[in-house]
Amino acid sequence: MEHTTLAHHLLLAGLLFALGLTGVLVRRNLLVVYMCLELMLTAATLALVAFSRFNRTMDGAIFVFFIITVAAAEVAVGLALIVALYRRRGSVKSDELVTLRD
Amino acid sequence: MPDGLFIFFAALTLGAASLLVLSRNAVTSAMGMILALVGVAADFFLLDAYFLGVLQVLVYAGAVMVLFLFVIMLLTDTAESAEGYPWKSAALGLAVFFFLAAGAVWLFVWSGAVPGTAAGATPAELSVNPGEFVTAAKGFGRLLYTKYLLPLEIAGFLLLVALVGVVSLSKDPVEENA
Numbered sequence: 624m625e626h627t628t629l630a631h632h633l634l635l636a637g638l639l640f641a642l643g644l645t646g647v648l649v650r651r652n653l654l655v656v657y658m659c660l661e662l663m664l665t666a667a668t669l670a671l672v673a674f675s676r677f678n679r680t681m682d683g684a685i686f687v688f689f690i691i692t693v694a695a696a697e698v699a700v701g702l703a704l705i706v707a708l709y710r711r712r713g714s715v716k717s718d719e720l721v722t723l724r725d
Numbered sequence: 726m727p728d729g730l731f732i733f734f735a736a737l738t739l740g741a742a743s744l745l746v747l748s749r750n751a752v753t754s755a756m757g758m759i760l761a762l763v764g765v766a767a768d769f770f771l772l773d774a775y776f777l778g779v780l781q782v783l784v785y786a787g788a789v790m791v792l793f794l795f796v797i798m799l800l801t802d803t804a805e806s807a808e809g810y811p812w813k814s815a816a817l818g819l820a821v822f823f824f825l826a827a828g829a830v831w832l833f834v835w836s837g838a839v840p841g842t843a844a845g846a847t848p849a850e851l852s853v854n855p856g857e858f859v860t861a862a863k864g865f866g867r868l869l870y871t872k873y874l875l876p877l878e879i880a881g882f883l884l885l886v887a888l889v890g891v892v893s894l895s896k897d898p899v900e901e902n903a
Contacts, residue, residue, distance in 0.1 A: 627727040627771065630839040635735045635768065637829025639742055639761070641822050646746035649818035651811065654797050655751055658758045662742055665765050665785070676772040679858045684774055685868055691777075691784050692880045696887035698789045702796045703894040709800050 632673035639666035653705055653715040657698075664694055731771055738764030746818075751797045755790060762786040776862040 643666060646659030668687045675683025709715050712722075727735075741764060744757030762785045769778035833839050858864075869877050 627731045628839075630833045631727045631731060631735075632768065632772065633833045633839060634829055635738065637833060638739055638826055639765075641825035641829065642739070642742045642746055644825060645818040645822040648821055649746065649811070649814050652751055652754075652801060654793065654801065655745070655754045658745060658754060658793060661785075661789070662745065662758065662761060665762060665781075669765055669768060672769055672772050672774050672777060676774065676858060681858055681864055681868055684777060684858070685865065685873055687774075687777055688780070688865060688869070689873075689876060689880055691780055693883065695784055695789055696884050698792060699887050699891050700894070702792055703891040706796060706800065707894055715800050 629673055629677040633670055636666045636670040636673065639663075639669065651716050651718050653708075653717055653720075656717065657701055657705070661694065661698065664690065731768070734764050734767040734771065738768065751801045752794070755794050755797055758793070759786050759790045762790070773858070773860045775860055776865055 640663050643659045643661075643663035646662065647656050650656050650659065668690050671683040671687050671690075675681065675687075705715060708720070712720060714720060738761050741757045741760035745754045745761060748754045748757060762781060766778045766781035766786065769775075769781055
């Protein structure tokens with residue numbers, strides 16, 4: 624632990640966020656896009672915990688506790704929305720859900 | 726140079742996240758996501774946030790990902806799609822990834838904006854911080870029921886609202902019309 628600095632953790636969080644954003648832009652399956660969104664959220668929590676640890680304060684860690692709570696609720700509602708969408712449109716591919724564009 | 730465990734888990738996390746982004750099978754993507762979340766939990770452990778690490782595995786890698794897998798198996802055909810690879814969006818994604826990654830490397834490694842203090846070093850001005858970083862779950866409990874009592878109540882209420890919302894969203898529309 625001695626030689627792992629704040630910068631290393633932030634770099635990991637930054638790369639994770641970049642991967643998540645790439646997935647959101649590239650993937651067509653709504654469920655995979657949603658998982659990539661969750662990955663971006665997790666990367667942000669990693670940065671928060673790192674800052675909290677290296678500043679020797681508890682607030683960032685508590686913030687992450689609330690983020691995990693809200694993310695769980697958000698995933699439940701989001702997946703219910705995707706299931707409802709599939710019932711109406713019969714697809715979860717974002718390039719087939721173009722009713723507003725056509 | 727970071728220590729070996731951090732390098733191992735960082736590589737695991739990034740590899741699993743790449744699997745999530747690149748795999749064309751949604752179930753394989755979900756497996757990569759689970760592995761990435763476990764890697765992040767391990768990083769929480771390395772940061773001495775043991776409670777958050779356990780919470781991450783239980784809530785995220787456990788409950789949330791089980792929900793994801795259920796819906797994936799319910800809605801998508803798990804076979805590899807035969808349609809052509811979307812080269813245009815892949816090129817865009819690659820460009821965005823390299824732009825962001827280069828930005829992160831520059832900001833966190835080369836620009837010198839991040840102070841390079843090791844975890845053991847305590848800045849003198851922060852040593853009297855009342856909410857000092859506690860590794861035990863007790864530290865969370867004390868703060869959650871004093872300084873953060875109202876947010877805790879709101880979070881609990883939010884879970885109730887989400888529960889009711891999910892029930893009303895997943896009602897059968899055909900049944901509703903009858």
